[in-house]
Amino acid sequence: MTDLETFRLETRAWLEANCPPSMRTPMPEGEAVWGGRNATFKNPDAKAWLDAMASKGWTAPTWPKAYGGGGLNNDENRILQDELRRIQARPALLSFGIWMFGPVILEFGTEEQKQTYLPDMVHGRTWWCQGYSEPGAGSDLAGLQTRAVLDGDDYVVDGQKVWTSYANHADWMLCLVRTEPNAPKHEGISVLLFDMKTPGVEVRPIKLISGASPFCETFLTNVRVPKSQMLGPLNRGWDVAKRILQFERTNISASGFGSGAGLDLVEAAKDSIGLDNGKLANTDLRSRITRQRMYERAFHLTMRRGQEEAKAGAEVSHYASVLKIAAAKLNQDKTELLVEALGMGGLGWEGEGYRPEALKATRDWLRAKANSIEGGTSEVNLNIVAKRVLGLRDHQ
DSSP: OOHHHHHHHHHHHHHHHHSOGGGGSOOOTTOOOOOOTTOOOSSHHHHHHHHHHHHHTTTSTTSOGGGTSOOOOHHHHHHHHHHHHHTTOOOSOOOHIIIIIHHHHHHHOOHHHHHHHHHHHHTTOOOEEEEOOBTTBSSSGGGOOOEEEEETTEEEEEEEEESOTTTTTOSEEEEEEESOTTSOTTTSEEEEEEETTSTTEEEEEEOOTTSOOOEEEEEEEEEEEEGGGEESSTTBHHHHHHHHHHHHHHHHHHHGGGOSTTOOHHHHHHHHHOEETTEESOHHHHHHHHHHHHHHHHHHHHHHHHHHHHHTTOOOOTHHHHHHHHHHHHHHHHHHHHHHHTGGGGGOOSSTTSOHHHHHHHHHHHHGGGGGTTTSOHHHHHHHIIIIISOOOOOO
C-alpha cells in the first residue's frame, strides 16, 4: 500500500469519526460558520466540526504546520477534498482570511506577522474584511485616497472605504492606504492590518435591493496603526493588492458565488411548467437550460484544469480574471433561468404560498447583479485579459 493510499484510509476513518451527521447535510440558511471573536453557532455540531478540522489544520490544509495549517502536499489535499465531498461535508469554516489574506501574509509577511495572524485564521478566531474600494476608487482602485501618515511608531489613517463585505462583523481589516501622495498612483500605496475595534473606525451597513446587508461603508478617522502592522514594503502595496485580487477572483469563481437556493433548474421547471412526452413543455426554456448546463460543465472543467496546473506549481495569474468573467456570467444566467423556471413561484418576496427555497432564489437573482462588479468588474477583467493574456494594444 502506498503512502497516499494509507493517507486516504486514515483520512476517511478520521472524517467518519469526527464529522457529525448534521454536518453531512445541505447548509440551511443562517448556519454557515464565519468564526470571529463574536461567533455564534445555531447548530452546536458546527462548533464541534470547526474545532475538529482546525485541530488538524484542515481549514487551511496546505498551510505550513508552523502557522497552524495542515502541512499537506497537493496530492494529500486532493485526497482530503475528495473524502470531504464523498461524505457531503459542509465547509467547517468560511473565511476571507483563509481564502485571500492568509496566502499573501505567507508570501509578504514577516515571521512575527505569520505567527500572530495565521493561527487565529485557521481556528476561526478572527473574521477579516477587505478595505479596498472607495467612493471615488472602485474600478480604478489605484486612485484610492485614504491617507496614512507616519507619526512616531504609528501610521494615522484617514479616509473612507465602501462595499466592505461584512465589515460590521469583522475583527480585522486589511486596508489599502496612500502613504506617498506625490508618487505615481500605483507606487504610493501600502497595506496596513488593523483591529476593527481601533478608535476611529466606524462601520455602517448598506442595505441592498435583495433585503440583505452584506456590504458596508467604513469610515476611518485618526485611526492609529502601529507601523509593525504594515504588510509588505512601504509604497509597494500594489503588489500585495494584485495578489489578493488574484486569490479573490479565483475563490469567487470556484464557489460559483454560492447561489442556487438548493434548487435544480430542471426540477423547478418540471414543477411549474410540466412535461410534454417526457420533456419540458416549454421548448425555448428547455433549450436555454441545456445551454446553461453545457456552459457549467465547460466552466467546471476549466476550473479543474486550473487547479491541476496550480498543483503542478503554476502561479495564480491573469487566469483568475478569465475565470471571474465566466463565473459572473454563469451565475447571473443561472439565477435568472431559475426564477423563470419557477414561474409564479419565482415572483414572491414574502408571505404564505411561496416555498422558502423559491424566496431565496428570487433574492439570489437580485444579488447576482453584483457578480459582474465585485472582485473587479467584468469590464476591468476583460481589459486585463485583452492586455495581459492576448497582448492587445491600447486604442490609439
